[in-house]
Amino acid sequence: MEREDRATLLDALGFEVEELKTLGLWELTVGAPEDLAEMYVRRSKKKDTVRALREQVRTMCRHADSEGKRIRHVWFEQRSASKSYVKREEFDNATRAVLDGKSKTLYVYKMSRLSRRGMGQVGPLLDEFDRRRARIYVVVEHIDSSKGSRTVLAILSEQAREQVHDLAQFVKLGMDAAKSEGKWPGGVTPYGLQAIDGKLTHRPNEYPTARRIAEALLKRKTPVEVAKWLNAEGIRTRNGALWRAPAINALIHSPAWAGLMPNRERVTDEFGSPIDRYYRGGEPLMHADGTPVTCGVGVITYEERMQLLGYTAERSTGGANPRGKRAAKALLSKLLRCPHCQGVMTNGGGNYRCIANTQQGPTVCKGAATQRAQADAAIETMWKNHTLSLSPESPTLHEIARRWLSYEDPAMEVRKRAVETALSAASARELKLQKEFFIGGGMDEGTYDMLRTEVATQIAGMKAELADLARSADLTPLKDAEELAALWERETVEGKRALLRATLVCVRMLPAARKGDPTPIAKRLRPDWRDQGDTRPAELALAHVELTRQRRKATEAGSEGA
Structure with a gap:
């Protein structure tokens, strides 16, 4: 029979057969557990040379020979010893071999090779080894756990744990610097x-x-x-x-x-x-x-x-678990309201039908239906007439244009939201900086002035970009009848729905007078235009104008007196 670790020694560590025979690692090792030992070799990173790992094995073999021990198995793996979520299978196998009584000694080259998680991991392991009268021997530090070295092991293991935090900070600093300079951080690149x-x-x-x-x-x-x-x-x-x-x-x-x-x-x-x-x-x-x-x-x-x-x-529903939405195929789907329950009506073949009646039955709503083609044609005419009736200076028309442009150019809207978020974060940093300087007192004036200037520059740049993104919309296509018709005709159903949603909240349908009512559907549709909510009574408008005139006169009189 050959050793189970022969492939590891030959392939992974690159030993020659003759050297393995000299080190006593070629033939299968048997004997009493007191005379046998496990050897654990760990490679933190691929850049650690195999030559150095072979020298560690040689050093541990020489020490084992000086103690009259023979190496039963060499356990080798490339794993981090500092990350609690990394499972070290070979380390577990090495300790399990000792705990199962196959040997009584576990050799490691240095304390950092054993663990960097501190006494929280090493302590319980030492307890199990002591219970079985086994030991851990750290070759470089000459630490024998069976000879009262628990305190030393505790200090060294905690020291190794602290080194991990320092190393992590330096690594993160280097990675952040490389990323800020535009160097790819590694990993799988996207397709293409x-x-x-x-x-x-x-x-x-x-x-x-x-x-x-x-x-x-x-x-x-x-x-x-x-x-x-x-x-x-x-x-x-x-x-x-x-x-x-x-x-x-x-x-x-x-x-x-x-x-x-x-x-x-x-x-x-x-x-x-x-x-x-x-x-x-x-x-x-x-x-x-x-x-x-x-x-x-x-x-x-x-x-x-x-x-x-x-x-x-x-196309997404949004929220914590967003889901895709199917593209609408009808203009008034979920915009049209049932005349009986005021619930939404959706496309059902060639008709718009009350969704409550369709899904929950007549006990909830007796239902209503109307031909889709006729309703779509009617709302198209209503939309064009209403939009053309608005004044070019109307805030409603500008809002329609803004909503329309967000559909036509979603990139601008996404970028606008991103800049607004960044501006909010920069303003929070500015406030925190002021508190630190004026209240906390933990910052000198030179540092404060430098950081304040940098933050102020960022905020100014973001405000300028927001102003550019919020530039006035081109309302030309919405002012001319032919342009308006052309805009409507060249758009898809989604585009036309975007224009409708920008202009109205919903469309309410009046109930039919009787079954087979011949009243044209255009007379039964009542659009809920968005600008209707802004319409004020004439008396209120006149009062507002008069108040404005009086304030202007008072201001002019004050200026003349000065």
């Missing part, structure tokens, strides 16, 4: 891209397809539709799998697909501690001036990403 020398570039064999995906999405194709035609053409993912809608959605939400540095949130365990996994998507890392950090070239541009996110938001 690859990382070369820390920068994202196009992957030649994937980019043409990735760009086709982007262009289809920009034409408002849904992820399901895109996945279907990819599979129909025999195009597979990078891993050779069929395309699915979630994979397309992941591309849309990935900042890296637009060549931007991702600022992803780490997944946490049940106790809130971060682990080595990140949530997909996330937001791009931003410079101090509010612009995104780039890390190379993307499949799409930043503007196209904002546009796609806007389209996705339109």
Whole structure:
């Protein structure tokens, strides 16, 4: 029989057969547990040289030989010893072998190789070893747990634990600096891209397809539709799998697909501690001036990403668990109200039907129905007539245009919300800075002036961008009858519904006088226009004008007197 760890010694650690024979690690080792020992070798990172690991094995073998021990098994793995969520199978196997009575000694090269989690992990392990009259021997520090070295082990294990925090801070600092300079942090790149020398570039064999995906999405194709035609053409993912809608959605939400540095949130365990996994998507890392950090070239541009996110938001229900919404096929679906229960009416074939009657029966509502084509034609005429009747200076018309532009250019709306969020955060930082300087007293004046200037510059830049994003809407298409008709005609059902939602709250339908009532549907529809809520009685309007005139006269009189 051969040793179970022979493949590890030959392949993973790169020992030669002759050297293994010299070290006593070639033949199967048997004997009394008191004469046998386990050896644990850990490699923290791939950059740790195998040459150094072989020297650790040699050193531990020499010490075991000096104690008259023979190595029963060499346990080797590449795992972190500081992260509680990382399961170290080989370490568990090594300690289990001792606890099961196969040997009485566990050799480790240094205390840091054993554990970096402190006495909370080492203490219970020592208790189990003491109960079985076994021991842990740390070769470099010459620490024998069976000879009253628990205090030393406790100090060293806690020291190793503290080193982890310092190391983590330095690593995070380095990673943050590299990310702020636009260096790709590593990991799997999105479809169509690859990382070369820390920068994202196009992957030649994937980019043409990735760009086709982007262009289809920009034409408002849904992820399901895109996945279907990819599979129909025999195009597979990078891993050779069929395309699915979630994979397309992941591309849309990935900042890296637009060549931007991702600022992803780490997944946490049940106790809130971060682990080595990140949530997909996330937001791009931003410079101090509010612009995104780039890390190379993307499949799409930043503007196209904002546009796609806007389209996705339109089709999503929102909330903690968003779900997709089917595209509407009828103009008045869920805008038309039932004449009996005032509930919504939806498309049911060629008619609009009361959803309460359809789903809950006549005990809830006796129901109503009307032909879809006639109702759509009637509301189209009503919408055009109402919009053209509004004054060009009407706030309602400007609001209609704003809502319409948010549909036509969702990227602008998404960017506006992002800038508003960043502005709120910057204002909070400014307030915190002032409290720290004026109340806390923990900051000198020079540092305060420098930080205040930086924050003020950020806030000014964001306010300027918001002002640019909130520029006046072009109302020309909504002022001319021909332009208005052309705008309506060239839009899809979703576009026409966007125009309707911008103009009215709902459309109420009056009940029919009798079955088969010949009254045209246009006479039974009562649109609830958004500007109706702003209409005030003439007396109130005149009183407001008179009050304004009196205030102006008083102001002018005061100016003349001065």
